[in-house]
Amino acid sequence: xxxxxxxxxxxxxxxxxxxxxxxxxxxxxxxxxxxxxxxxxxxxxxxxxxxxxxxxxxxxxxxxxxxxxxxxxxxxxxxxxxxxxxxxxxxxxxxxxxxxxxxxxxxxxxxxxxxxxxxxxxxxxxxxxxxx
Numbered sequence: 001x002x003x004x005x006x007x008x009x010x011x012x013x014x015x016x017x018x019x020x021x022x023x024x025x026x027x028x029x030x031x032x033x034x035x036x037x038x039x040x041x042x043x044x045x046x047x048x049x050x051x052x053x054x055x056x057x058x059x060x061x062x063x064x065x066x067x068x069x070x071x072x073x074x075x076x077x078x079x080x081x082x083x084x085x086x087x088x089x090x091x092x093x094x095x096x097x098x099x100x101x102x103x104x105x106x107x108x109x110x111x112x113x114x115x116x117x118x119x120x121x122x123x124x125x126x127x128x129x130x131x132x
Contacts, residue, residue, distance in 0.1 A: 004028035004132050006078060008104060019090075020097055021108035025078040031130040034070060038083065038124035039063050040116070052084075052122045053092045059125050060096040072129050074101045079128035082110045086122055 008022040017023060027033075039062045041055025042048050049055055067073060082088075088110075097105075106128075116124050 004031070006031075006075065006130060006132060008106065017105075019108065019110075020094055020101070021080075021105045023107070025107045027078055027130045028132055031132045034072065034076070034127070034129040034131070036063075036066055036127040036129075038081075038116075038126040039066070040121050040124050048118075048120055050120070052086060053089055055122050056088075056093050056096060059123060060100060063125065063127065064100070066127070067129075070129075072131060075104060076129040076131055077101075077106045077127055078130050079107045080109075081126045082108065083116060083124045084110070084112055084122060085114065085116060087112075088123070 005028065007026040008024070009026075010017060010023045014023055039059050040048070041058035042062070043054075043058045044061075049058070067076070116122075
């Protein structure tokens with residue numbers, strides 16, 4: 001029987017992605033779907049730092065905890081939505097991104113908005129994942 005897997009690709013004729021993502025992520029039939037709430041930069045101590053990069057670090061730590069809890073890896077992530085209230089330090093975010101994904105990037109959407117659920121939250125990241 002053919003082994004089914006998540007496929008990531010950038011179609012011919014499309015411009016290259018402007019960031020670390022792929023244009024298409026294809027999920028095989030009968031995969032188990034996981035959708036998370038938006039993860040924010042609250043640390044393990046329950047505090048939300050004021051610094052954007054500290055919030056990014058904590059957010060990625062929280063994402064790793066969620067993945068581990070469900071026996072998922074970055075390979076299972078099919079889509080990420082990022083919402084931010086201020087300019088993102090992309091060098092810093094992509095360093096954390098590459099620690100998580102290596103070179104196997106999911107589909108991604110980024111939006112800058114005026115406010116998230118609490119005024120002190122500067123970034124929120126939600127995940128869609130699939131287990132084949």
